[in-house]
Amino acid sequence: MKIGATETQHAAICRPVAAQLRWSMGLASLAQLLKLSIWLVMIQVVYLAAHNSGFPFGWLLLLLGQTIVYYTLKIKAHDQSHYAAFQLEKLLRQRLSRKISELPLGKVRSIGSGALTKVLLDDVRELHVFVADAPPLKAEAYTTPIFVLVALLVLDWRLGLMVFGFALLVMLLLRVLFSRGKLFRRQYGEALASINSAIIEYVQGMSTIRTFDAGNSSYGRFKTALNRFNAVMVSWLKQVGFATRLARSLFTPMPMMMFLIVIGVYLHSLALLSLFSLFAFLILAAGLIETMHPYMGLFHLLEKSRAAIERINELENMSSLPISPNPQKPSRYDIEFEKVSFSYTAQDQAVLKQLNLKIPEQSFTAIIGASGSGKTTLINLLLRFWDVSSGSIKLGGIDIRQINPQDLMTQCSVVFQDNFLFSCSIAENISYGLDNVEAQAIIEAAKKAHIHDFIMSLPQQYQTPVGERGQLLSGGQKQRLTIARAFLQNRPILILDEPTAFSDAKNEANLVQVFNELMRNKTVIMIAHRLSSITSADQILYMEQGRIIAQGNHHDLLQSASAYRTLWQEYQQARAWSLPAQSSSATISSATENL
Structure with missing residues (x-):
């Protein structure tokens, strides 16, 4: 035994x-x-x-x-x-x-x-x-x-x-x-973990499940996990x-x-x-x-x-993120990638390949490219969610591996496309990560994010619970709370992941004004899909398969980079596209006849 x-x-x-x-x-x-x-x-x-x-x-x-x-x-x-x-x-x-x-x-x-x-x-x-x-x-x-x-x-x-x-x-x-x-201890643990994952996926994805497959596929995965455990x-x-x-x-x-x-x-x-x-x-x-x-x-x-x-x-026993025994603190906020390569495992293909990049302090850099081109990976490496496989990333001339991870994060505010809120009050979500924040400072941050009026219309106002993962709020409202959090933190580096993803045409211009205020006097990196929001960027990085294939401001890229020029033309055509009225009427008439 x-x-x-x-x-x-x-x-x-x-x-x-x-x-x-x-x-x-x-x-x-x-x-x-x-x-x-x-x-x-x-x-x-x-x-x-x-x-x-x-x-x-x-x-x-x-x-x-x-x-x-x-x-x-x-x-x-x-x-x-x-x-x-x-x-x-x-x-x-x-x-x-x-x-x-x-x-x-x-x-x-x-x-x-x-x-x-x-x-x-x-x-x-x-x-x-x-x-x-x-x-x-x-x-x-x-x-x-x-x-x-x-x-x-x-x-x-x-x-x-x-x-x-x-x-x-x-x-x-x-x-x-x-x-x-x-x-069978390991098999038992893996089987139970699969059940937990299936339950979490089933509950969190309930709206998608009901919309697309009435739970058949997701429940099927849950049933498979149960059968394996059995x-x-x-x-x-x-x-x-x-x-x-x-x-x-x-x-x-x-x-x-x-x-x-x-x-x-x-x-x-x-x-x-x-x-x-x-x-x-x-x-x-x-x-x-x-x-x-x-x-x-x-x-x-x-x-x-x-x-x-x-x-x-x-x-x-898993390896923690390495921390330098003699950590340094940056005194300026320019960013430099030097021959950075990265793959998630030694067997995987490199996601970034010998990437070189300089981002001046208090500049606006936009990153564009197709899904899988390495945009998000680049941001994750800057935040040290992963460490580079080779090369180095420097902040203010200091390798970020020589900076205490906590100090690194206190230099960065991040507004993700999928904004996570905790199941506490609106005020607590805005001030998350900060101690002894005055109520007036929270209100001022909300006003700058143009979310104050909405909050005041709620029965409990700033003490209103947002629900698990902020499910009681819309995507746009969650994003504005995250923006208010970034205003309150007021950190020198600002990272934006598709900041206008949840905005409609009416609110996009208003949201751009909010971001212009938020970006003031900061080193800004924005991952963008709407090219209209980055025409004023100091530099635009066009990524493809882990490499930068074009770099410069909007005007220079239109002149010198055919790939960017083609992308801009396709974007303009997509914005101008509309459903022809005659075709729409014919489609509706045909559908009515079929009924």
């Missing part, structure tokens, strides 16, 4: 609450010693009754007192282990959350929300169950058999040795049985089912009682053992087998929690 190796793993992860667990085991061991004394007193009461020694009032009073103290110690032992379990659960979740925050963000995304939820919630909870229940079980599984065997050896060394040999044989048999029925569990049960049933059969008083009755009657027939001694032996031996049941429970707790510990350790 390799319990020793497993317990080493558990001892390491339970070290923060080791003192409480030792105290719990000590109380539980005292309780088990007292339990043995209760059995002995019960045997003494029967002995006195058999010899007509009168009513054993004193012994019965002692028995009552022992029983009260026994249950008090047992409850206290369980209390201590449960307190330790809650404390460890808190510490582990804090530790794991901190570790996730130290990982490269790209790595976090690749792991997936389902797998991380499995570790943070399910695995930590599994470990909580072990810590809460294992110490008393361990005391009962190890100390009670020792106490009972000592008592049996004192009572009659011959029968004591026979009981010890029988118990040892059963233990060895169980070891063989359980070693043949190992849990297959893993059925396979495990087939392997351990026989061992578990046999173990439960062996760990009952009946086999031991039959063994002792045969041997005891034989010894009694030879006048080597009194009838009362045989009775005492049967009582203690039955208790011995009964107290070995916790050993089975302890094994299952160890095995299940070991799987959780392996996943927790796997997450904690």
Whole structure:
């Protein structure tokens, strides 16, 4: 069963609450010693009754007192282990959350929300169950058999040795049985993580699901994950089912009682053992087998929690984002990419290839290109969501790997296309990441983002909850709250990812004015699809397959870059396109006739 190796793993992860667990085991061991004394007193009461020694009032009073103290110690032992379990659960979740925050963000995304939820919630909870229940079980599984065997050896060394040999044989048999029925720990964890991911996808994508496939495809993925989990569990049960049933059969008083009755009657027939001694032996031996049941429970707790510990350790052993031992702080905010190449894994094709780029301080740089050209990757590398595979990125002449990640992020405000809001109030979302922000500053930021009037129309105004992921607001409203957050932060570098994505034609001009105000005196990088919003950029980068194929301002690119000129012409044609009225009428007429 390799319990020793497993317990080493558990001892390491339970070290923060080791003192409480030792105290719990000590109380539980005292309780088990007292339990043995209760059995002995019960045997003494029967002995006195058999010899007509009168009513054993004193012994019965002692028995009552022992029983009260026994249950008090047992409850206290369980209390201590449960307190330790809650404390460890808190510490582990804090530790794991901190570790996730130290990982490269790209790595976090690749792991997936389902797998991380499995570790943070399910695995930590599994470990909580072990810590809460294992110490008393361990005391009962190890100390009670020792106490009972000592008592049996004192009572009659011959029968004591026979009981010890029988118990040892059963233990060895169980070891063989359980070693043949190992849990598929990794398959179990992966299957459960798939279920978590499918549930999260199913719930978060409900609007898309209902619109396009009524849940058939997404539910199909969820059903596949459930079927896989079911297959893993059925396979495990087939392997351990026989061992578990046999173990439960062996760990009952009946086999031991039959063994002792045969041997005891034989010894009694030879006048080597009194009838009362045989009775005492049967009582203690039955208790011995009964107290070995916790050993089975302890094994299952160890095995299940070991799987959780392996996943927790796997997450904690992941390489954090490297931090320089002597971090530097930039004094200016120009950006330079020097021969930057990047691929997500060593086997993947490079997403960026020997890219060179200079972005002057307080300039406006726009990045355009088809999907997959490397635009977002370039931004992610600047924010150190990933580190470059080769080359360097410098901020103010300092390699960003020499800047503390927290300091780097405090220099950058980001307005993403998919803006994430937390399930708290509007005011808390605007001031997120800042401490001791005055209400008036939040209001001023909202006014600059042109969202103040809308907020004041809400019943709770700035205290209005936005719902999970901001689901109670429209895409445009969420974006304006993110813009208000950027105004409030007022950081020297501003990164915009398609800032007019959720605006209609009527509001686009208004939003451009907002961004012009936000961009003032900042180093600005904008990923854009609407070319009309970047004609005033100091430089435009046209990317294709991880390379910059054209670079310059709008006027120069129209003159010198045929690829950009073609793209601009196609953009102009797309803006001028409209559905011909005659064609539209004919289509409607044809559809009506078909009806």
